[in-house]
Amino acid sequence: NAGVTQTPKFQVLKTGQSMTLQCAQDMNHEYMSWYRQDPGMGLRLIHYSVGAGITDQGEVPNGYNVSRSTTEDFPLRLLSAAPSQTSVYFCASSYSSLSRPNYGYTFGSGTRLTVV
């Protein structure tokens, strides 16, 4: 089925390790974004991209890097994992053109990350 695919679903890292969370969508959406979800904090935007080759920071970008070499993929890299990055990470995508009647995001199923 079409949608947003995130891998892995679960991950445990040691402090200082690096890793990449994968996100892929097959809906030809221009806009992609990464959120983290923590209890009591809601969804907070980490990084986003309005198209291939274009990325920008969100609300909580420190400790994370992104790149967008293709329309389909938007990986999130943790450079040196810290316990404060323990969270559930969601990737989301949408059309970005105002001419398209689609105002909502399609979310992936999430990656549960624990940093020990």
Add this chain to the structure above:
Amino acid sequence: QKEVEQDPGPLSVPEGAIVSLNCTYSNSAFQYFMWYRQYSRKGPELLMYTYSSGNKEDGRFTAQVDKSSKYISLFIRDSQPSDSATYLCAMRRIQGAQKLVFGQGTRLTINP
């Protein structure tokens, strides 16, 4: 102060009750308003969206936007146990990137 405020609950009501979920916001530039439903250990899914002020109805769900008060609501009629989930409001400006600003989410339980 957060741009979007939402009471996190939890909210517990009996089956068949009318549920009212609310969010307030501070940025008058917000024009698109959405409600997402998130089941446990799943990603959020779009439930309803509205543009500017007014009401929108979809089955048992009604979304209301009052821009003068910077207040949005989601009503669920004849609530069912399957409606038990976390409900997140979200909103964005009309121009610029598609960035959505989310409320904290309200955890709702419908008791049989």
